[in-house]
Amino acid sequence: MTTSSSDNxxxxxxxxxxxxxxxxxxxxxxxxxxDRLRFEEEQAMIREQSxxxxxxxxxxxxHKEANA
Numbered sequence: 001m002t003t004s005s006s007d008n009x010x011x012x013x014x015x016x017x018x019x020x021x022x023x024x025x026x027x028x029x030x031x032x033x034x035d036r037l038r039f040e041e042e043q044a045m046i047r048e049q050s051x052x053x054x055x056x057x058x059x060x061x062x063h064k065e066a067n068a
């Protein structure tokens with residue numbers, strides 16, 4: 001028996017697709033809330049690091065002026 005590339009034996013086909021209405025990712029589900037919380041925590045951490053760097057830079061500048 002010979003097969004050609006144009007033969008469709010059913011492999012790789014979606015046999016029973018779900019309707020698009022059932023396949024939607026709803027906003028407000030638990031995963032979305034967790035993603036939003038994680039994003040907010042990361043943004044707060046970045047802000048804190050930025051403020052700490054600015055404070056350290058200002059302190060280093062004040063230290064240099066005091067020694068000059």
